[in-house]
Amino acid sequence: MNRNVLKAPAQVETVYAVDPFMPPATGAGRLAFDFSATTFTRPAGMVSLLAVMDRICRAGDNRRIALTMPHSNVVRTYWRRAGIMDALGEFCDFEVVETAAALPEYNPVEPLVSCFHFRNGPDIDRLSEEMELKFDSALSSYSSLLDECYEIFSELTTNALYHAESNGGFVLAQKYDYDSGPAIEIAVADSGIGIRNSLSKNRELAGIDRDSSAIRKALEEGVTSIGHSHRGYGLAHLTHNVQLEQSRRMVIRSGSGIITLSGDGEIKEENTAVEYPGTVINVTIPLELVI
């Protein structure tokens, strides 16, 4: 078996998705990601993976990435439409391995905000405006949620940009129509220093020794790596907003820590064996129709 071929699972959905095929952080030569068996992907899984690939490409080991495309035309078409291939090609020279015969393209859902590798403030302002415009058009029935969704989107991306030290990050937002009702998922990932290392720049927070504890601390109002008393509001306010409705959910993974915050106030803390190289956050907001 070629150990440089990493086989993706059937479903690349959550912040845990990359664990089964997490590549070694350093090394040289060709690294092949095989998505032939993948039948479903969601924002958290895809941005997590892109951030990992970004870390590999930035490591400077002259690695080449090969991507075996999914057999599923639904996934292939969605990837193209959601900008996954463009985002990958923007930071890395990669080779596409086609395995399936060309079949008629299925017509999957449109992304709410396409996958994008943001690198600076103007990128975020432009993407945030794209989200605002969606609430003014396709999502006008849910306009009462614009403020909260905009805040999630803009705060998570700006946190990644200003605190991760990773030259930006990746974002993808998608609306789903579940049997229980529609919902929006917003996922942001970076391949940066992680929340614990970021907080440790503030001497008062330098003693936190677990990633999960650092994530939990970062959710508190006034906690920031910068140490200014008026900063550290954005993530705390998001936490407050998530807890306003029972069916909302926010999952934050950074290093070996994972915090899952539910709308019912429950906070689940985990520490994983696989260390994620950066931070990924996924927020799920059910959409309530305003009549």
Next chain:
Amino acid sequence: MTEMKVFELSEFGRAFATREKGKAVFESFQGMLDGQPTGQTEAIVDWRGVKAASPSFIDEFVGLVCSDGVNSLLGEGIIFTGSKPYTTELIDTILRRRGCELKYAPTLEAARAGEISVLGAVSAESINSA
């Protein structure tokens, strides 16, 4: 006689996300005030048409608006107006966290008529809940 200058945020977009944007918009606001005589100008910051603003943008923009240089030029002559309720609540919270107060009027007409309240004011209730 006091001159009233209106600064329309909607000229810079419909949605405001980053601190960089907050700084850039403030610099334009400052440019509008250049050359104005100290203590003889009132500035209305008109938020009408702003569909969404993030806490980061608001913190940067209002932090600069509250800065010493602008205050010494305008004194208490800055009025925010026309923001959406959600945005107004964010501005109020952020001002309180910064220990800064700004005048607020729900509409431009109310601002011109002097029908104003104060954002960022620390009430007895907020002290007790802190």
